[in-house]
Amino acid sequence: MNRIKIAPSILSADILRFGDEIKAIEKAGADLIHVDIMDGHFVPNLTYGPDIVAALKKITTLPLDVHLMIDNPQVFIERFVRAGADNITVHCEVSAPVALLFEIVKSFNIGFGVSIKPDTPLDSIGDYLDMLDMLLVMTVYPGFGGQSFIEATVPTIREAARLKEENGYKYEIEVDGGLNDQTVKTAVGAGASVIVAGNYIFKSGDYKVTHSNHMA
Ligand code: DX5
Numbered sequence: 001m002n003r004i005k006i007a008p009s010i011l012s013a014d015i016l017r018f019g020d021e022i023k024a025i026e027k028a029g030a031d032l033i034h035v036d037i038m039d040g041h042f043v044p045n046l047t048y049g050p051d052i053v054a055a056l057k058k059i060t061t062l063p064l065d066v067h068l069m070i071d072n073p074q075v076f077i078e079r080f081v082r083a084g085a086d087n088i089t090v091h092c093e094v095s096a097p098v099a100l101l102f103e104i105v106k107s108f109n110i111g112f113g114v115s116i117k118p119d120t121p122l123d124s125i126g127d128y129l130d131m132l133d134m135l136l137v138m139t140v141y142p143g144f145g146g147q148s149f150i151e152a153t154v155p156t157i158r159e160a161a162r163l164k165e166e167n168g169y170k171y172e173i174e175v176d177g178g179l180n181d182q183t184v185k186t187a188v189g190a191g192a193s194v195i196v197a198g199n200y201i202f203k204s205g206d207y208k209v210t211h212s213n214h215m216a
């Protein structure tokens with residue numbers, strides 16, 4: 001089995017101390033930095049834009065894993081790439097076709113991911129699975145940090161792992177929402193290989209939890 005990667009979500013970091021927060025998770029052994037972009041339309045919350053991604057890029061060498069919870073990703077992908085995104089994940093529930101979003105992201109030669117909300121069947125992206133570097137299974141309804149892991153998403157993680165194994169797909173299975181020292185076991189047991197965690201890491205006061213041996 002591949003090593004489990006930990007991607008702290010800076011949604012739960014202290015925004016006034018971003019620099020220190022990033023240094024702390026780097027030191028603790030984070031593998032990626034998960035950056036949640038919300039537009040107030042696709043999800044009922046607002047966060048930040050490309051300028052923040054560009055600022056993060058200046059202070060870290062960790063890959064920036066940009067999760068776009070926005071309605072018109074096709075309009076913004078290029079700006080996030082120029083800002084320094086190493087992977088861009090879009091939601092399959094938006095109106096733009098996944099194939100178009102794939103073409104745009106891949107024209108910049110970075111990683112491409114697709115995310116599904118808890119109620120979206122994996123079947124709906126069945127045609128695109130061979131294109132993905134990352135398949136992001138939301139384990140809470142997107143929009144806010146600090147929610148509880150939805151157990152009903154576990155069959156989707158398992159199915160993503162089965163299809164990957166059967167067809168030799170290359171995607172990493174990333175899970176996002178309500179991950180902590182307990183739920184991580186369920187997610188990894190079902191086949192997750194990248195763990196996003198916000199509250200558990202940043203509100204713990206002990207950033208060492210980001211270390212994969214500790215958390216997963
Ligand atoms: C939710 C975001 C998550 C969020 C996870 O919409 O996509 O990345 O920050 O936060 P926790 O780990 O606190 O559930």
Ligand code: ZN
Nearest residue numbers: 036067176196
């Ligand atoms: Zn996220």
